[in-house]
Amino acid sequence: MSELGPGTAPAIGTRVSTGIAGLDDILGGGLTSSRLYLLEGTPGTGKTTLALHFLREGHDRGERTLYVTLSETADELTAAAATHGWSLDGIEVYELVNDLGLDPDSEQSILHPSEIELGETVTEVIARVEAVKPARVVFDSLSELRLLAQSPLRYRRQILALKQFFAKRACTVLMLDDRTSETGDVQLHSIAHGVISLDQAPREFGAERRRLRIVKMRGIKFRGGFHDLSIETGGIQVFPRLIAAEHRADFDSRGKSTGSPELDLLLGGGLVPGTNTLLIGPSGVGKTTTGIACMLAALERGETATYYLFDEGLATLLARAVMLGMDLAPHMEAGRLTITQIDPAELSPGEFAAMVRSAVEERGSTFVGVDSLNAYLHAMPGEEFLVLQMHELLSYLNQKGVTTLLVLGQHGILGEVRSDVDLSYLSDCIVLFRFFEAKGEVRTALSVVKSRVNAHERTIRELRLGAGGLRVGEALSDFEGVLTGLPAYHGRVAMLSGASALKVE
Incomplete structure (x- = not known):
């Protein structure tokens, strides 16, 4: 965890870069600030890498950034970033599953997704955001939050509460989802301001085909359809679909x-x-x-x-x-x-x-x-x-x-x-x-x-x-x-x- 500077949040409603030139081009200039977005894809499609691009771009612009993780440890995130030659210095990483959860004096017994209450988890996230005051937040991942909710109604209410909370604090939020729900999270699509979907298709020979699609994005004109992408050392490259006109x-x-x-x-x-x-x-x-x-x-x-x-x-x-x-x-x-x-x-x-x-x-x-x-x-x-x-x-x-x-x-x-x-x-x-x-x-x-x-x-x-x-x-x-x-x-x-x-x- 690194010491944070004062930071400057972008004005509400302005565009913020995702840190990936090709994705910004598809979006016509980036994401609208102070909104909540869903980044979905099966494991291995590049969600974490894209999220780190997003946070590193904010840090480079002098903004405070926060990565909240329920599924990966800070060491795992640091190692993943290192494979691309990146450092997480300046990015606040807050893990809900950590050594403090094993302390008998801790408020939680063991911070494991199946054993903690949803309300307490959301309360911890809110407290951390209040302390850090970030302009950009990544929440990884919603699959654990869905398990804690145990009912679609409770899950939707908590997501709406988080959305309202982040909006009042001028946070631009990426919420990651690995599509582990059996029926898909269509209700979450309606809550999010925008939805970015990642997928990969294996082939009988050669590398798998990775693609990105903007499912929805309120208030802006974007380039629809599938766009190829690659994950190499150094991060993600997105190749916008060519439109000759x-x-x-x-x-x-x-x-x-x-x-x-x-x-x-x-x-x-x-x-x-x-x-x-x-x-x-x-x-x-x-x-x-x-x-x-x-x-x-x-x-x-x-x-x-x-x-x-x-x-x-x-x-x-x-x-x-x-x-x-x-x-x-x-x-x-x-x-x-x-x-x-x-x-x-x-x-x-x-x-x-x-x-x-x-x-x-x-x-x-x-x-x-x-x-x-x-x-x-x-x-x-x-x-x-x-x-x-x-x-x-x-x-x-x-x-x-x-x-x-x-x-x-x-x-x-x-x-x-x-x-x-x-x-x-x-x-x-x-x-x-x-x-x-x-x-x-x-x-x-x-x-x-x-x-x-x-x-x-x-x-x-x-x-x-x-x-x-x-x-x-x-x-x-x-x-x-x-x-x-x-x-x-x-x-x-x-x-x-x-x-x-x-x-x-």
């Missing part, structure tokens, strides 16, 4: 070169800022290399780029790029390029969206690549959520004037191919890659099948990869069957040779 920017929408004149012609003038392009085709057909080549052209123009790598290893990508004459290391060293390798089993969609926002708004990235959407799909609980999340993310990037490249692998090499998910309607431009056989050799064809912004070519061209990077050949006028999954070439147009593929135009 909140983010708009002015930008130059003139097309920019991909670095290949033939590919620019195929696209109808290059890649347009504020649009997204889907590179789709079977594995090994050249999607990633084409994306890297387009990104390299942007970097050489002086743009800043971010590339998210879900499938391939970073070292493998960099080595292959060098082999193809596309050295990315100088741009990474100069800080213009950031390549982030993602483990989809450990990442939530909300966290990924926050990473993209940070790249655009903090690092100034104007080119973003996602490679590939197949792995991103496995980070989602279901296909419908992937489409909704990706729709908001792509709309956000488009409104920020970012050039976005998406890589989507298809199942199958030759013949019938299929995709995990159909994102064609979300894409502004689609570049289709296919293998085909000619003169005893497996080759690659590409065509643009959709563009919302350019009058693109409807021809099919050959793609060849070599030490000079990528090369796009002339239109193959007699190339048939590419859209059936069984393309065949019967024409007389010269194919790209291996030697010519090594030349850089």
Whole structure:
């Protein structure tokens, strides 16, 4: 227990920060002061950590803070805080279960939730608040108080009494509940000024998915729905659900070169800022290399780029790029390029969206690549959520004037191919890659099948990869069957040779 300074309580009705930037954003500026809030969630969802954020923020602002615990000891709370590198110095911790309860001269025999009276417990809490005069209070937890009450009516009356008491003393209160009641505490929802719900969902593989939802919040506009969160060393990070309509920017929408004149012609003038392009085709057909080549052209123009790598290893990508004459290391060293390798089993969609926002708004990235959407799909609980999340993310990037490249692998090499998910309607431009056989050799064809912004070519061209990077050949006028999954070439147009593929135009 630490010595407290004089402290200053915020004016009644003003907003107070929760200590978590993402949660404050969801609430539109924080909690309304001098109100009672319910923080509910099953054990392990992060209630105590969030409560400590709340109290530490108050202490940093010069406010008196009080943590009342019926379930954890002060040593346990101190140890929990230490795991995040925090100290509880300046935060008053009052435990109703302590050594004094074992003293025969104590007013209570043994301060155990099942053996003390509810009224006496509430009286002790009130006395402690009167002595400390805190601006922020955490009460942990209501499950013990519910057991002491033994009847819903008595329990509700005591909560109402506490609410009235705290309101008269300008206290902002978080009451923690672990949802141990069989029917849920709906009546408590009606008493509390606001309700914040935490939950976690285990997955068959990878980390559990943690989420936060504002069930109710009187008098303020908040962002509804579920918001992903993570608990790491250092505390909780909340990732507000992305709403694209909140983010708009002015930008130059003139097309920019991909670095290949033939590919620019195929696209109808290059890649347009504020649009997204889907590179789709079977594995090994050249999607990633084409994306890297387009990104390299942007970097050489002086743009800043971010590339998210879900499938391939970073070292493998960099080595292959060098082999193809596309050295990315100088741009990474100069800080213009950031390549982030993602483990989809450990990442939530909300966290990924926050990473993209940070790249655009903090690092100034104007080119973003996602490679590939197949792995991103496995980070989602279901296909419908992937489409909704990706729709908001792509709309956000488009409104920020970012050039976005998406890589989507298809199942199958030759013949019938299929995709995990159909994102064609979300894409502004689609570049289709296919293998085909000619003169005893497996080759690659590409065509643009959709563009919302350019009058693109409807021809099919050959793609060849070599030490000079990528090369796009002339239109193959007699190339048939590419859209059936069984393309065949019967024409007389010269194919790209291996030697010519090594030349850089």
